[in-house]
Amino acid sequence: MAESWVNSAERIGADLHLEMETSGAGGRRAALIRALREAVRSGRLAPGTRLPPYRSLAADLGVARNTVADAYAELVAEGWLNARQGSGTRVAERAEPPGAAARVRPKAPPRARGPRHDLRQGTPDAGSFPRAAWAASYRRALQQAPNEAFGPGDPAGRAELRHALAAYLARARGVRASPERIVICSGFAHALRLLFTSPGGVLRGPLAVESYGLDFHRALLAAAAVTTVALPLDEDGAQVGALGRERAVLLTPAHQFPTGGPLHSARRAAVIDWARARGGVIVEDDYDGEFRYDRKPVGALQGLDPEHVIHVGSVSKSLSPALRLGWMVLPERYVDGVLAAKGEREAWASALDQLAFADFITSGAYDRHVRRMRQRYRGRRDRLVAALAAHAPHIEVTGIAAGLHAVLRLPPGTEQSTVKAATWQGIALDGLAEFRHPEAVTSAPDGLVVGYATPAEHAYGAALEALCGVLPPG
Known part of the structure; x- marks a missing residue:
């Protein structure tokens, strides 16, 4: 009869699962030897793995301590295990007994060779991630986090981060928002999904977009049957005078992607007038808003009319796309719909990363890194x-x-x-x-x-x- 045993091994902080066939000859000692030998032969116990002490394993298996000691001793003699004073009993580096066929190890899959020179747009210098400052913020966030932060997440996002973002965006980007208007997401694509592809749809098409933009954003919208209408571009940005019966428009007013340049001030005013008259909404992708070099700062379009602009930002360029942190600053009428689209629990952005980013902002580390x-x-x-x-x-x-x-x-x-x-x-x-x-x-x-x-x-x-x-x- 096969018995499944799980060793808690609290004294060394390890678990060991064994399948013991106790119906065979030799009793439990022999069954334990067979189970350990099979675990090593199959590769489930890798060379160098430390096994539980005699007493711990014996208590978990319900056998005498000498039964475990004898089993270990026999496997040491056979070459399956090594036992050294002070380091315990471990799986031998050469875990096949003399004369046995060498275990065939699968070859690692070949690694894809990347380009010699990566000049693609859209990613920051990965080597410049502020590891020390981020680690310090993470440590402080962990130390100060309330117990409820380790439970199911609020779909709006951690309050600490929403308060920090409200202050930062007001100061650095001219955004007008209270923390209650901010919903945390994992990035701009996630924001698009919540706004246009969620069940019921917070927003509906047709959606006007700039004639140049990211194709995977268009593909995401097309998959949700959202019709997109291309707006012509010139040196002053999107020609918003071409807007007609669309219900919403997606713009990159700080720095048009990919052609470059901000949306001209006259067109910023014109698109706000269109949204008010039409009862429409502007989705503002604050693309590259932090990185400006040769011109005066261009504030967020949202500051002109918070009730007709959805401001979307993320850390994918300023810090790293690996963090999966973004935010939406929403008109009041859309907050409940976006939260309903997210669901009852946060399923995208780690609460601990949110707490760390909140500290990163409030400590001034984010400003220093961006500069x-x-x-x-x-x-x-x-x-x-x-x-x-x-x-x-x-x-x-x-x-x-x-x-x-x-x-x-x-x-x-x-x-x-x-x-x-x-x-x-x-x-x-x-x-x-x-x-x-x-x-x-x-x-x-x-x-x-x-x-x-x-x-x-x-x-x-x-x-x-x-x-x-x-x-x-x-």
Whole structure:
């Protein structure tokens, strides 16, 4: 008869599950030997694994201490286990007995080889994550967290973070919001899902969007049967005068993605007037709002009319996309609908990460990090511009007043071949056409979207050299 035993092993903080066949010959001693031998042979107990002390295992199995001691001793003699004074009994490094066939270990799957030079947009320098400051905030958050923080999460998000964000966004981005209007999410894509694809739909289409934007956002909306209407773009941003019977519009007013540049002040006022007259809403993606270099700060559009703008932000560019933390600042009429879409419990953003980020903001560490990275990314941008001026002066660089990428205007008809040449040379970057709405009426110039934040500092010079080597001649 097979008996399943689970060892609590409280004294060493380990559990050991054994399947013992007690109906065979030899009683429980023999059954224990067979169970341990099989656990080692199958690889479930890896070489070097420490086994429970005799007394702990004997108590859990309901056998005499000498039964366990004898079983261990026999397996040591056979070469399955090692026993050393002070280190206990462990699975032997060579856990097959002499003469047995060597255990075949599966080969590790081959690791995908990434590009030699990653100049794709959208990700910060991973090596610049403020580990020490974040760890300090995390420690303080853990020490100060109330017990209820370790239970089911509030779908609105931790109150500590919502209060910290309300103060920070008011000071740094000109957002007008109370903590009760803020709902925590995992990022901009999650916000779109909550607003447009949740059961019942907080918002409905048709949705006006800029003629250039992220294709996976459009795909997300298309999957939810939300019709998107492309707004033309020019040097002043989206041509909001083209808005008509749409119910909502999605804009990147701080720094249009990917072409660059803020939404002109006259158009900011015009789109607010449209929302008021239409009873519509503006979804503001505060893309790259923190990283501005050569112009005065552009405040959030939400500050002009909090009841007609949904302000969405995240830490994916300012800190790391790995944190999965974002926020929505909502008009009052949408708060209940968004919370209903999230459900009764927080299922996306870790409460502990939220508490750590709240401390990171209130301690001033977030401001210090953003300012430090603003200087670093400005230096990266300047090196890109200088390299192009020296090696490809015929290439126009645009969209560089803010953000983490630049747009390189190419001679007509050369975008596709340049992207292909870059791929052959191990350079990852994007062509401008990849971001164009399929129904856009805006002219489609050839270009590259080059991110300058992703490469490590020591590899950036080589990445620029490789980039200049694949650009079409003048």
